[in-house]
Amino acid sequence: xxxxxxxxxxxxxSRRAANIIAAHVILEPASVLGLAxxxxxxxxxxxxxxxxNDGDLDFSEIRTVNLDEYCGLDGTNDQSxxxxxxxxxxxxxxxxxxNTNVPDGRNTDAKAECLRYDxxxxxxxxxxxxxxxxxxxxxxxxxxxxxxxxxxxxxxxxKKDTIEANSRFFDRPEDVPTKAYTMGIGTIFMAxxxxxxxxxxxxADILKEALEGPITPAVPASILQLHPDVTIVGDEAALKKLSxxxxxxx
Ligand code: PGA
Numbered sequence: 001x002x003x004x005x006x007x008x009x010x011x012x013x014s015r016r017a018a019n020i021i022a023a024h025v026i027l028e029p030a031s032v033l034g035l036a037x038x039x040x041x042x043x044x045x046x047x048x049x050x051x052x053n054d055g056d057l058d059f060s061e062i063r064t065v066n067l068d069e070y071c072g073l074d075g076t077n078d079q080s081x082x083x084x085x086x087x088x089x090x091x092x093x094x095x096x097x098x099n100t101n102v103p104d105g106r107n108t109d110a111k112a113e114c115l116r117y118d119x120x121x122x123x124x125x126x127x128x129x130x131x132x133x134x135x136x137x138x139x140x141x142x143x144x145x146x147x148x149x150x151x152x153x154x155x156x157x158x159k160k161d162t163i164e165a166n167s168r169f170f171d172r173p174e175d176v177p178t179k180a181y182t183m184g185i186g187t188i189f190m191a192x193x194x195x196x197x198x199x200x201x202x203x204a205d206i207l208k209e210a211l212e213g214p215i216t217p218a219v220p221a222s223i224l225q226l227h228p229d230v231t232i233v234g235d236e237a238a239l240k241k242l243s244x245x246x247x248x249x250x
Pocket of ligand 1: 037038039040041132133134135136139140141
């Protein structure tokens with residue numbers, strides 16, 4: 001089942017998404033949160049930090065697993081997703097850094113790293129709430145459009161459009177790594193609850209395709225149509241092409 005919240009703008013989207021995550025943290029203080037990187041979740045993390053600073057959230061028992069990481073980047077590299085998480089959330093709240101997990105981009109043994117990550121998620125008892133952004137080509141995590149849904153954590157070769165989209169964070173486009181480790185669609189799908197956040201007109205077409213089009217690995221996010229508990233929080237611009245009947249709350 002999919003519930004969609006429509007918010008006025010990025011700020012509203014971030015506030016709503018943070019409130020949903022905060023509810024999990026309050027109700028289940030030892031939750032396993034699946035986290036995401038990219039431009040979309042930055043505001044959500046800022047709101048979580050504010051709530052923590054106000055004394056309303058305690059992350060001391062929270063465990064986290066991130067969706068993905070670039071291959072070849074060390075966690076101290078400011079373009080790595082480990083660095084992103086440390087600087088955008090972890091360093092600002094009372095989470096135990098040993099309880100935070102990101103695939104190890106330095107591990108050149110892809111098979112071993114992917115197996116390690118899947119085993120780790122299993123050992124944590126699975127993901128309670130998975131936060132997702134939506135790629136312009138319909139990817140979730142780094143599960144790129146493909147001919148089949150990948151079940152487990154795997155190493156992907158990034159598509160040209162993803163490299164182009166992510167080059168905005170790098171000095172030069174050729175600096176964007178071409179490979180990444182990502183949770184599989186199967187890994188993501190096992191999460192108890194999924195929270196997808198989307199902002200901006202640039203995501204309107206792909207969001208409509210993902211939610212109203214056929215379920216196909218060519219649009220990886222379309223698999224969310226089958227998940228029993230999906231919450232989507234979007235701003236007006238991102239949701240503007242969806243059929244109104246899908247939208248739960250204004
Ligand atoms: P964005 O990326 O939040 O930077 O738009 C989303 C994604 O690629 O998953």
